[in-house]
Amino acid sequence: MRFLMWLLLGVLVVFALRKKAQNLTRPAEPSQPFQAPPQEAEFATTATENAETMVCCELCQLYIPASEAVIKEHKSYCCAAHADQS
Ligand SMILES: [Zn+2]
Numbered sequence: 001m002r003f004l005m006w007l008l009l010g011v012l013v014v015f016a017l018r019k020k021a022q023n024l025t026r027p028a029e030p031s032q033p034f035q036a037p038p039q040e041a042e043f044a045t046t047a048t049e050n051a052e053t054m055v056c057c058e059l060c061q062l063y064i065p066a067s068e069a070v071i072k073e074h075k076s077y078c079c080a081a082h083a084d085q086s
Helices: 003-027 038-045 080-085
Strands: 054-056 063-065 070-072 075-078
Touching: 070 080, 075 080
Parallel strands: none
Antiparallel strands: 054 063, 070 075
16 A cells, blocks of 8 residues: 555656656747736837837837837837827
C-alpha cells in the first residue's frame, strides 16, 4: 500500500515538472494590438517613433499601432479624416 502512495506521489511530481517545463519552453507571445485603459493615454501619446508601441488618436482616443497612425504636426491620429478634423 505504501508503494502505491509513493507511485502516486511520483506521478504527481512528474506531471508538475512537465507542466513547469511547458511554461518555460513556451515562446514569448508576440505583442498584440490592444485597447489600453485611459490611464495609459499619457504614455501612449508620447511614444510615436517605435513601430511596436501603441499611440492614441488625438481626436477619438482610439489606440492604434504607431506604424499605422497618421502623424500630423507631431500628433498621432487613427486615420487621415481625424487628422484633417483637428
Ligand atoms: Zn481618431
